[in-house]
Amino acid sequence: MIALLQLAAKQLLRHRLRTILTVCGVASGMFLFTAVETLQQSLGEATEASAADTTLVVYRENRFCPMTSQLPEYYADEIRRIDGVREVIPIKISVNNCGASLDVITFRGVPEGLLQKFAPEIEIIEGGEGEWLKRGDAALVGEQFAKRRGLSPGDKFDAVGITVYVAGIIRSPFPQDNNVAYVKLEFLQQASKTGLGIVTQFNVRVKKAADLKPVAEAIDERFKSDQKPTNTRPEKAFFAETAGQLIELIGFTRWLGLAAVIAVVTLVANAISLMVRSRVKENAVLRTLGYPSRAIMFLVLSEGGLLGMMGGLVGAGLAWSFLRWQSFTMGSEGHTLAILPQVSTALFAIVAALLLGIIASVHPALVAIRQPIVKSLRS
């Protein structure tokens, strides 16, 4: 079998230009496929994995952008008094763009000393906690954000009209947290000119999952007649809703992925059909030498599979490297989505390309074995 695989690989070298062009075509398709798969996987991670099951998000009613969700900070004390509430963290969020964008800069303002409670999973990988605690304008910057902007501890940078000092670089298991900068709430309130006492949202931890619904209802009921009514949802639902536009946009990219798959199948099928047509006599010679139909099929399918796999390796490899290098952040209505490719996604694309190559070669392979030997030798 290995010897037949080697023979198939050598046969591909006979028409180098055709092979190179086919591999390039497959690579383009698999680049697109890998990019689409990465988008889908990034969205899945952001809306499912990161959502804690005992956290509620309190937002301003009928507002979906952090810029327009303004709630009084004193609501925190009122919320804390509701039965079932374990903890309340007021958060201020500033973004450079509330619409759909590929370069979102997000500042999260968290009360001094509460960062560890808000995001216990983050780890400082560069710089230290000292500067963060000491300086009012200190920021802990997500590692992807820092990489994209070329930031190191000790640097200063301006964004969203705010100038901050990079106290450290952080890493989080949640990709979107690697694309934001954490600052102190009071500093962000002053710097963003919304003033002290105004926050974007409250993150509320309840005592148990069963408390989510009654606590959410109680919060909204409490502020229903207030000047700034609230809308409280579990964090998972909040993510899903704010990411609605992204889901729609990314849902559309499924069609691009399907188009890429069809393009790959068509390209390989065309290349293998041409190859089978140009080697009618040669296949007949192999069958005269005693090659059974399954060996001829194996040869043709191997050539298709090899073309697919080579294209997959190039396309998925390039897409993976490109997306890693660019570390795009997609944003919509303040929700950030880090588009980070996983090795598993690239491997999936390569295996998919291999299978597509084999599937595309089935018909040409059947054509190759069905032609009568005598007729083929005369052709």
Add this chain to the structure above:
Amino acid sequence: MISCKSISKSYRKGPNLVTPLEDLNLEVARGEFLALMGPSGSGKTTLLNLISGIDSPTAGSLKIDGEDIASFSRKELTHWRARKVGYIFQLYHLIPVLTALENVELPLLITSLTRAERKEKAEAALKIVGLEDRSHHTPNELSGGQEQRVAIARALVSDPALLVADEPTGDLDRESASKILDLLKSLSSEHGKTIVMVTHDARAAAAADRTLHLEKGQLLENEPSYSNS
């Protein structure tokens, strides 16, 4: 070795039934070198195809080495060809991206032999045809005569008892043709191979132990007077 009894071959071509061979009887002894001559369309290549098992007769019995291959299924015929027959084509049909050694190795790729065993057998076959020093050359680095010798080595490599050759010298100059015929003669006389060769060339036929003439699908008792091409 070969026993054809009342074999016929016919096929449909449009509305007509074509019968290139009809009620043909032939006996070939083991180790014999037989030449088949005849004008185009006389049925000699059809007979060669039947003897080599790449086609089946529509009637009659065709026994080779005691096996009635006329009754074989397609799968059985494929298996039989791999073990029992070596085919030599007029235009060699070597694979251009493979070296002489790799081309000779081709029939062995579908066997259970190890890589080393395959190499050893292919080298031995190349030695028989006198091309052991050209084993790493690709077909485009070889002359026509050398290519045909590689093709003969490929036919020999599985050590079949029967070799069939379809105008093996038809595409070669006189000197190369003569060397190929000498090689075929020695394969028959020294290695005991039974050879059936189709040719248009009387000089090539003269190298065989016996020459039979075919015309309109029938073997002729006497040698006809058509000219050689």
